[in-house]
Amino acid sequence: MGQADLPTLSVVIVTYGRATFLERCLRSLHGEGADISQLVVVDASPEPSQELAENAYTGLLYLHAPELAGHMTRARNRALLHVEGDVIAYLDDDVVVHPGWARAVRLGFHEEAIDALVGRTLNGQTGEEDPTQPIGTLERDGRLTAGFAAAAPGRLTVAHGIGANMSFTREALRRLGGFRDDYPGTALREDTDIFLRIQRLGGVAMFDPAAVVDHLPAPHVRGRRFDTRYKLYGRRNHIVLLARHGGLASAQLRRWMQGQLADVMRVPGVRRKIERFGVTTLGLVWGVAAAFRQAGLRPLAPERSGVDASSIRASLQDPVH
Template identity: 55%
Template sequence: MGDSPELSVCIVTYERPEFLRRCLGSLARGLAPETEIVVVDASAEDRRDIADEFDHPVVYVHAPQLAGWMTRSRNEALRHVHGAIVSFLDDDVVLRPGWERALLDAFADPAVAAVSGRTCNGLPGEEHYAKPIGRLLEDGTLTDGFASSPDAPQAVDHGIGANMSFRRSVLADLGGFRDDYPGTALREDTDIFLRIRALGGRAVFAPDAAVDHLPAPHVRGARFDTRYKLYGRRNHMVLLARYDGIRSPMLRRWVRVQFRAIGRAGGLGARLKRLAVTVVGVGWGWFAALRSASWHPLPPRRDDALGRELRATLGAPADASA
């Protein structure tokens, strides 16, 4: 391409063609003509015809070999972006008016390395959140609040994968996403924000960079089913072990929080089910952490072959691959 765009928007999708069509329609209406759109589709069927329905050009990448690995699809998208700012949106969101302008305004501060936008779920009262938004607490738990609507941008420790954006230069420095969070890829979004934090980068929550999240069904299983909860505990343990080390007091506190929560489940059957999910999820996470973390915090920068490749690709002049 010629002049580099200021913004590249990436959509990762898998077997949800109608949601992809709705999302792309929203982008075509809501983005500036020069903004780049990249779609990585891990579906079995090539659906570039959907991308071709819109006047706004779309870089469509058909990658069925990446099915089941969201973060690998995100890294594939990074091979095709040209913007100084790189955004990732889920395929089941639509933009609210002003999303792009609010996002770029947040990045006008050169100290900002990452932005999490507001992700609205249509739930009563979600615009109010009593806790600090997007924080990693001392007990290893995470606060949410990404549907809330504060009066101004807020500093955060982590963001939400459905609506998150980064400076291209920071993604280059990191060597892309860690792409070994399996299942529903829970915590892969938190991971990259915490790696940015470890580099000294600043992340903010920009409430005016808002999308409506209109959830699509999972291709396998359901949102928040037992499988989802098991992956959540497994991936959270790996996340904390990588960020703070396997011997981290934070990790031990988080495990205690999980077991204490068993008693708050309503009824004996619910407590037994939560006990089973907690024991299996924490045990699975412990063995996974032993393989993929260390006694001490891991360096935030990837230094494997893919990390070096993405660092070179993203660090090159933005139009060098045209």
């Protein structure tokens, strides 16, 4: 199949304070050759790493935006003002792509009538290639299943994806007006949110096991993964997510909150139960308060509004080849 038959691909990498990881990611993209039409790096670090980035991948577009520090989704949206491809792929700065990743992404959008694609994301964990739960679902009780490292036999439809290795059509991002940029802290659920919004517009997302990356997590610039701060933001942002897509009065949100409290009793030891109860309760109260401000009793429209969304729509109006 010729290059001209496939959609063009812009790859976006958002980074902050992790220059060595960015360099490793960029060097892994070298072998993707003509399958990448454009590579955009949005760097929110205080000091620029433009020379390092350009040495690692010749011809990239480097955007130094220190004012976006701590706002990953705003950095994702900043890239949308510059992308040229029919398909826009987002990679975390701490991934390494497997050979043929870009080609697989392009083939996925060419061969399937889809609006979004999530690739296989390996974390080096034992048994991850054979998950016990379905891949990428939103369950009736509000829980999310992952399984994005699965060695699936082929593409399959999913409800949501993972931000480390996700791609979208230009048109889908245009209609949505870009990412919602108000999932604070660790930005947990910003990736889930955009997949669910695509689904609510009638769009389709698929998991493609051929678009493979190794996710080799870099340390957080602030705090540690799965520390108390991470857990609090996780619960807060999950409530806002469910409220935005089902409303604060939804049975799904109620079931999820009940499940979180029930999980406290499964923790062994009195001290750990008390600690878990405190974190869970604080996260739930914080989440409900945030959902009243940012969502409401009814679901929000999937399309963003406002000046930023309008700028993104205008920029994505027509593909540039």
